[in-house]
Amino acid sequence: xxxxxxxxxxxxxxxxxxxxxxxxxxxxxxxxxxxxxxxxxxxxxxxxxxxxxxxxxxxxxxxxxxxxxxxxxxxxxxxxxxxxxxxxxxxxxxxxxxxxxxxxxxxxxxxxxxxxxxxxxxxxxxxxxxxxxxxxxxxxxxxxxxxxxxxxxxxxxxxxxxxxxxxxxxxxxxxxxxxxxxxxxxxxxxxxxxxxxxxxxxxxxxxxxxxxxxxxxxxxxxxxxxxx
Amino acid sequence: xxxxxxxxxxxxxxxxxxxxxxxxxxxxxxxxxxxxxxxxxxxxxxxxxxxxxxxxxxxxxxxxxxxxxxxxxxxxxxxxxxxxxxxxxxxxxxxxxxxxxxxxxxxxxxxxxxxxxxxxxxxxxxxxxxxxxxxxxxxxxxxxxxxxxxxxxxxxxxxxxxxxxxxxxxxxxxxxxxxxxxxxxxxxxxxxxxxxxxxxxxxxxxxxxxxxxxxxxxxxxx
Numbered sequence: 345x346x347x348x349x350x351x352x353x354x355x356x357x358x359x360x361x362x363x364x365x366x367x368x369x370x371x372x373x374x375x376x377x378x379x380x381x382x383x384x385x386x387x388x389x390x391x392x393x394x395x396x397x398x399x400x401x402x403x404x405x406x407x408x409x410x411x412x413x414x415x416x417x418x419x420x421x422x423x424x425x426x427x428x429x430x431x432x433x434x435x436x437x438x439x440x441x442x443x444x445x446x447x448x449x450x451x452x453x454x455x456x457x458x459x460x461x462x463x464x465x466x467x468x469x470x471x472x473x474x475x476x477x478x479x480x481x482x483x484x485x486x487x488x489x490x491x492x493x494x495x496x497x498x499x500x501x502x503x504x505x506x507x508x509x510x511x512x513x514x515x516x517x518x519x520x521x522x523x524x525x526x527x528x529x530x531x532x533x534x535x536x537x538x539x540x541x542x543x544x545x546x547x548x549x550x551x552x553x554x555x556x557x558x559x560x561x562x563x564x565x566x567x568x569x570x571x572x
Numbered sequence: 573x574x575x576x577x578x579x580x581x582x583x584x585x586x587x588x589x590x591x592x593x594x595x596x597x598x599x600x601x602x603x604x605x606x607x608x609x610x611x612x613x614x615x616x617x618x619x620x621x622x623x624x625x626x627x628x629x630x631x632x633x634x635x636x637x638x639x640x641x642x643x644x645x646x647x648x649x650x651x652x653x654x655x656x657x658x659x660x661x662x663x664x665x666x667x668x669x670x671x672x673x674x675x676x677x678x679x680x681x682x683x684x685x686x687x688x689x690x691x692x693x694x695x696x697x698x699x700x701x702x703x704x705x706x707x708x709x710x711x712x713x714x715x716x717x718x719x720x721x722x723x724x725x726x727x728x729x730x731x732x733x734x735x736x737x738x739x740x741x742x743x744x745x746x747x748x749x750x751x752x753x754x755x756x757x758x759x760x761x762x763x764x765x766x767x768x769x770x771x772x773x774x775x776x777x778x779x780x781x782x783x784x785x786x787x788x789x790x791x792x793x794x
Contacts, residue, residue: 376612376631376632376635378595378632378634378635382591382592382595382632385588385591385592386592388588389588389589389591389592393771394771395771421607421608432605433607435604435605436604436605436606436607436622437607437608439604439605439606439607439644440606440607440608440609442642442644443606443609443635443639443644446634446635446638446639447635450634450635453585453591454591456585456586457585457586457587457588457591460586461586461588472770473770517764517767520765521765524767555767559767562767562768562769563767563768563769563770564769564770565769565770568769569766569767569768571766
């Protein structure tokens, strides 16, 4: 049990203990539950707002392992509880079970919060950048998250089809004019507009386009809205 | 629409900042025996591997709160909320560095979650609850004036050394203030009608640019 819970600590958590923990100076550090789970949350919390850091599958698995260990330890103790006649040691075992149970709840909370917050950020990608995940972001997602994104995408598209094909993701700010001047920032290639015309978007060229057409491209960083 | 969650958000199950606050360590003294939990505290002397009565150890707040509620442990108020620290804050709250370590009888520090942690600590402090509450409020009031000043006068700047001195919720306040200030000046210059690239793209581009830089540095060193 001790070998399972007191794992080889990774370097990041050791640095954290040295710098952030004032009491560390006086007392030896604890082999406490829930450390991995907090590492998980800290990684997401420290990342820039709304950016998605790489999915930390290894730590997620480690936290799940810890939960499993705690559960097994509690099962064992429950077994011991029934064989124990002495009331005081009976109580002591109960205390330990409570202790571990709290740790298990905490681990669960961290896991849920981690995945929920990542999904929230992913959702904002759909609204900002459209239905295709940029390659840089896709590489940071887990398989399940890509799956979730795709199903969210189809749900949203279906809903918008029900509204007679109204695109809810454009015009997030009230438009001032119908056509806008844009400059192309990278070689994008051919782009087909809604009325069937094809325009060639070449780097450093300027175009006057309908606002609804290019709002997504501007958000994706392909075009830049310029002042005339 | 953009939503802001201040780092002082209390007891929200899915809030990242609340999870970070509840991970702060507090010193506890155990008042009951825990069978077989001795490995939690390496220096506990019990032969059977139990965590025995009277052991003092640092527990994270999420554990300490529930231990306290079940009366399994008593909690010591962290030094950052004791009288000594309150005196420091009383003198001039605006200059105190909430993240720096303070020298004293022993080393201690204010917390980067000073207000949020304080709110959690108040129920445990039977004698000082009133004092702590008053100190938190007045500290915030004094510091808020400064933050308001900074957010008005230094927009479009990065103030890293300023951020390092502030509590997390204060940093958020400052960022909100600066964002609003920028938005106001954009509106005055009629720049709001321009569409901008998403911040997601910007951050993705910056992470893509970084590895190349480190590579070239490595090459230069060898």
